[in-house]
Amino acid sequence: xxxxxxxxxxxxxxxxxxxxxxxxxxxxxxxxxxxxxxxxxxxxxxxxxxxxxxxxxxxxxxxxxxxxxxxxxxxxxxxxxxxxxxxxxxxxxxxxxxxxxxxxxxxxxxxxxxxxxxxxxxxxxxxxxxxxxxxxxxxxxxxxxxxxxxxxxxxx
Numbered sequence: 001x002x003x004x005x006x007x008x009x010x011x012x013x014x015x016x017x018x019x020x021x022x023x024x025x026x027x028x029x030x031x032x033x034x035x036x037x038x039x040x041x042x043x044x045x046x047x048x049x050x051x052x053x054x055x056x057x058x059x060x061x062x063x064x065x066x067x068x069x070x071x072x073x074x075x076x077x078x079x080x081x082x083x084x085x086x087x088x089x090x091x092x093x094x095x096x097x098x099x100x101x102x103x104x105x106x107x108x109x110x111x112x113x114x115x116x117x118x119x120x121x122x123x124x125x126x127x128x129x130x131x132x133x134x135x136x137x138x139x140x141x142x143x144x145x146x147x148x149x150x151x152x153x154x155x156x
Contacts, residue, residue: 028152029054031096037085038063039070039130040102043142046079047149056096058088070130073138096121098152103127 030053032044037059048055062085071081093099103126125148130138 027052027054029095029097030056030152031092031099032057032102033059033088033099034102034104034129035060036063036131037088038065039067039138040104040127040141040145042066042081042083042085043070043074043145044100044102044149045083046074046081047146048152050079051149051153053149053152056086056092057083058086058092060088062087067130067138069133069135069138070142073135073142076139077142098123100125102129104129 030048032041032048032055034041034057037057041057041059045055045057065084066081074081099122101122101124103124125145127144127148128137128141130141133141
């Protein structure tokens with residue numbers, strides 16, 4: 001099991017109380033980006049939402065579907081991945097308070113203006129791609145992503 005307790009997964013709004021600021025709730029808007037948006041960034045978005053973040057994910061060259069092994073690993077943790085890979089847009093970057101790249105050289109495949117917008121609020125996690133990995137490796141990657149996502153709450 002990861003950092004999230006079962007009750008926290010079922011009620012992400014309770015996690016938003018951790019982001020209190022000046023008497024009101026300020027929700028961190030995080031955009032998770034990788035090339036295909038089929039593995040790491042999908043898991044990060046799901047964990048982010050479970051933690052009460054306003055999370056979304058996208059890719060620079062989206063795959064047709066989410067990696068089935070990633071879907072299985074997240075289902076084991078009680079989290080469904082319902083979306084499909086999405087294309088990164090300028091609007092997504094503008095709306096985000098923080099852009100997290102997953103260690104996949106997004107800067108090499110993104111148009112320069114998008115990279116410039118991201119750099120002002122960019123963090124790179126350097127996480128291994130689960131594509132083609134056995135399920136035990138994908139489980140390790142999921143734990144790593146969950147831990148890093150939980151750290152976002154502590155810092156903000």
